[in-house]
Amino acid sequence: MKRRNRVAFFNILSTVLLRGISIFTAPLFTRLLGDSGYGVTQIYNTWVAVIAIVFSLQTQGTLANARTEYAEGEQLGYQSSAMTLSTLAYLLCSAVVLCFIGPISDALKLSRFLVLLMLIQGFGTFCINFLNTKFVYEFKAGRNMVLSLAVTILTLILSVVLVLSLPREINYLGRIGAISATYGILGIPVCIWILAKGKTFFQKGYWKFCIVLAIPAVFYNVSDLILGHSDKVMIQQMLGEAPLGRYAAALNFAGIMFTIYAALNNSWCPFFFEDMKQGDRDSLREKTENYLELFTVLSLGFVLLAREVYQVYVSREFWESTALIPLFVSSYYINFLCTFPVNFEYYHKKTKVVAAITVACCFLNIGLNYLFIRRMGMAGAAVATLISHSLQMTMHYLYARFVLGGADYPFGIGLWAKYAAVYAAIVAAAALTPGLPVLRWGLGAAIGVWELWRITKRKALI
Numbered sequence: 001m002k003r004r005n006r007v008a009f010f011n012i013l014s015t016v017l018l019r020g021i022s023i024f025t026a027p028l029f030t031r032l033l034g035d036s037g038y039g040v041t042q043i044y045n046t047w048v049a050v051i052a053i054v055f056s057l058q059t060q061g062t063l064a065n066a067r068t069e070y071a072e073g074e075q076l077g078y079q080s081s082a083m084t085l086s087t088l089a090y091l092l093c094s095a096v097v098l099c100f101i102g103p104i105s106d107a108l109k110l111s112r113f114l115v116l117l118m119l120i121q122g123f124g125t126f127c128i129n130f131l132n133t134k135f136v137y138e139f140k141a142g143r144n145m146v147l148s149l150a151v152t153i154l155t156l157i158l159s160v161v162l163v164l165s166l167p168r169e170i171n172y173l174g175r176i177g178a179i180s181a182t183y184g185i186l187g188i189p190v191c192i193w194i195l196a197k198g199k200t201f202f203q204k205g206y207w208k209f210c211i212v213l214a215i216p217a218v219f220y221n222v223s224d225l226i227l228g229h230s231d232k233v234m235i236q237q238m239l240g241e242a243p244l245g246r247y248a249a250a251l252n253f254a255g256i257m258f259t260i261y262a263a264l265n266n267s268w269c270p271f272f273f274e275d276m277k278q279g280d281r282d283s284l285r286e287k288t289e290n291y292l293e294l295f296t297v298l299s300l301g302f303v304l305l306a307r308e309v310y311q312v313y314v315s316r317e318f319w320e321s322t323a324l325i326p327l328f329v330s331s332y333y334i335n336f337l338c339t340f341p342v343n344f345e346y347y348h349k350k351t352k353v354v355a356a357i358t359v360a361c362c363f364l365n366i367g368l369n370y371l372f373i374r375r376m377g378m379a380g381a382a383v384a385t386l387i388s389h390s391l392q393m394t395m396h397y398l399y400a401r402f403v404l405g406g407a408d409y410p411f412g413i414g415l416w417a418k419y420a421a422v423y424a425a426i427v428a429a430a431a432l433t434p435g436l437p438v439l440r441w442g443l444g445a446a447i448g449v450w451e452l453w454r455i456t457k458r459k460a461l462i
Contacts, residue, residue, distance in 0.1 A: 031315050032163050037172035039245035042252075043236050044114055044176055046229045051122035052129070053221045055093040056086040060130040061221070062213045064137050064273055065349060069209065079134060080198020081206040083191060086126060094119050109236070117180040124183025127190040134194075137270050155182045216351035223358035226365070231381035234369045239377065247378045249314050250321035254328030257302050261336050264295060269343060276347050284410055288340070290458065296419040297451040299333045300426050304444035308437055320378075326431055327382040331389045333423060338393040340411040341400035353399060361392040 033041065059082040066078045097104060097119060105112045128151060135143050155178055162174030195201065232251075235244045268291055275284040306325045345354050365388035372380025401409045430440055 042248040052125040056126035060133040076198040077200035084201040121180040124187025127187035216355040219355035223362035304440040341396040
């Protein structure tokens with residue numbers, strides 16, 4: 001129990017640091033960059049995320065399955081082989097981009113210089129994520145913490161120095177350049193270290209195993225990214241960079257919950273794979289109940305307190321997007337519920353099904369974005385995303401429960417529906433009482449105290 005709590009704590013903290021830096025620093029950078037400059041950085045980061053996923057083949061996503069497929073003595077060899085595959089794929093894709101950099105720059109409405117920075121940052125992002133995943137599934141939480149601190153501190157220092165050194169009309173280049181430089185400086189040595197540790201650059205069996213799992217996962221991850229970020233691209237194209245900046249500020253603020261979800265899931269997944277492998281369903285159900293309860297309470301607390309905190313978090317020019325925050329948090333909550341069938345599918349290596357469902361929902365999201373943004377502006381994009389994630393969760397649950405798992409599926413509707421119902425009821429009540437902050441904050445405090453008592457009683461976070 002002590003080991004589990006220690007690993008969970010450091011994995012959660014390191015993930016929060018690594019993924020949450022843009023959220024924690026948003027109050028500073030929204031004020032320094034303004035809504036237009038902040039909008040440019042957001043659309044740039046969206047395209048970096050696409051590049052990091054597609055060009056690298058996302059081979060780090062196969063590390064969990066490799067731990068159940070190969071002996072401990074083969075793990076380093078598999079990791080270096082997967083890293084070699086990703087590096088070669090990334091170099092090939094980057095060469096294609098450089099050959100057509102002019103048309104690509106025009107299509108993205110970003111300068112050629114920014115496209116070059118994307119390639120550097122994308123590779124560094126992949127390498128850092130690869131090492132992060134390696135440490136998570138090896139239960140080396142302390143090393144993950146050191147890695148996350150290095151990325152966070154270096155990015156923040158460089159960003160502030162460069163942004164303050166440039167004129168306001170182009171100071172967004174300082175923010176983008178700092179992040180790109182950080183990931184480039186740290187990512188390349190990580191790549192070399194992984195290769196040197198494993199000393200296996202090509203092994204036919206490893207590459208075949210990796211490609212079979214990784215290619216469908218690329219489609220899933222890209223589609224999931226589009227599902228979560230096509231709204232920003234379409235707002236930029238249809239409404240402009242200033243509305244995008246306001247929308248992105250609220251999305252990033254609500255993204256605190258996505259960061260917490262990613263951190264908790266980063267801790268929960270290794271134990272899920274371990275319990276599934278050992279057939280320990282009692283332990284798995286206990287952890288699942290704890291996980292459901294904790295994230296539901298955190299999400300409710302966030303929604304109840306969000307309105308007033310957000311208006312301190314950003315300057316007045318961003319306040320127009322305050323009402324969108326409950327919609328964003330609800331999308332993240334549905335994403336969280338989707339975690340259970342998706343991880344079950346990944347355990348059974350059904351990455352093609354995961355990809356197919358996500359691609360379908362991605363196309364639906366693009367269509368809904370186009371229709372709703374034209375009619376409702378920024379709010380239309382938030383509603384479209386919520387509908388698309390709801391369909392995605394429903395499809396994954398139906399497949400995992402009735403096609404793949406049957407009676408063996410451990411996350412039946414009775415396990416999570418009660419939490420979803422409580423969440424929906426309280427969020428609806430909060431939306432109807434925007435002018436009663438004392439009531440909302442009091443309820444949030446009461447729920448928080450109750451959850452702290454529950455954690456203390458069970459002596460485990462999840």
